[in-house]
Amino acid sequence: MCGIVGILFRRMNNDLGSILVDMMKRLQHRGKDGAGVAIYGSQDLDEDEYSLKLEILGERDDRVSMIKEVEDEIIKFGKINNIDLLREGSDFAIIDVKVKGLSFAQLKRLALNLQSLNNVSVLSAGKFEIFKDVGYITHVDEAYGISKKAGTHGIGHIRFSTESGVDRYHAHPFQSFLYPDIAVVHNGQITNYWNTRAKLEAKGHYFTTDNDTECIVHYVADKLLEGFSLEEALESAVRDLDGPFAFIISTPDEIGIAKDKLGLRPALVAEDNEVFAISSEEVALEPLGLNTEYLAPGEWRVFRK
């Protein structure tokens, strides 16, 4: 089933995180397998500075040596500014590494190299932040402090898993390492996943999971890299992707929503001069007090800051 939300403010908003979390709490009934957000504008980074959120699996002693390996890889590309431990359990740790002195092209290489290390997963790499984990949004918020984040826009996902594993790695949002700071959350199934994936892999897109949602972000990233606008990318996504879906795409300046041709997954939008919001259900948009509008089958919308 899954619940998806997105919100974009025209200006920086100190309450972005708490608004996003509240919207997601209101959709908690749509799934209990995981929750995640992508937030933009929450970090004060230099132009050549990026944030990497990494999951390190293994016992504590093993993790220490893994982190050393991660650091060795990172310093091949840039300087480590800071490492924060975001979350730790008996068999995992989530770290946030700020890396400076590299380009986005180098970040892409670094992310792929880190991804290839055993027991290391890149949960997000870029100027934005992705926080995602198993469980309810309340727990994920407690673990990562999402509701304290300021920012301009963000997307969120409440997961009801259908086709792929239940772990933080398979939770949404998903990103592409080829296009900067793009993320997707999705409610539905992409039934021509394997064909779509094969075409995208042939063009050099790197899949980190077997989750069907991930192919959407690579599909859209591919279109943007070819020079199409987000509007054009969504228009062709509605045409090319099969199955029931409603998905939200976020980029550094935009949020877009697309719905399948048969209209089998719900999505509403609401907007005024200051804010634009999307949700699977009106219940998440209630606190904004705006008029809502259902998207028609096959419809897509894009909103910019």
Place this chain on the structure above:
Amino acid sequence: MEIDCKEMTVREINRALKEAVRNGENKIILKNPGAKHYIGAGLIGKVEIYAKGSLGFFAGTMFHGPKMIIEKNAGWFAGDNMTDGFIEIKGNAGDGVGQGMYGGTIIVRKNAGARTGEIMKNGTIIIGGDSDFMTGLFMMGGRIVVLGNLKTMAGESMVKGAIYVKGDVTSLGKNAKIVEIDEEDEEWLKEILKKYNFPSTTGKFRKIVPIRKRFVYGVSEEG
């Protein structure tokens, strides 16, 4: 009586509604309904409910008798499987308004989503604005009236019933055809639109009906 839904779960709201009906209440105001789902599910009896805001999915599902006025919008599947009663949605409605309904009346003052009246067997649905994609999908009976436009594949695979439309029809679904309305239709439309305070019926309605009653079997029903 009033029920403030703000801090209540769906189950608590529905239990409170059932108890109120058992106690003989005939008018209930739902304050802060907050677009919650399943409000009024399976409610039986002659009671008037006024929801002071939006309701979520399955508003008034399986109603048998109640009258419910929703001041703002309703989510997907309003009046799903209702057998008798009345639902009025003053704003927009999501997909599947009145899906599988057996009887009663549903009114949407603004627009409705896709698949309005899907597999409905009887009863009446009136949409004040547009009705989206596949209105009357697999329709088996009853009447849908659309004062605005009908989007693509209207009447898809319908086998019985009728869709009356005043605006444009983007395209028809399989087994659906457009015919002129007759005097009886005109009389009924005039009466029902007046009864529910819709603007006067200037402009001609057309009617979408099934081409054949059992088209999927390739068997002629005629003769």
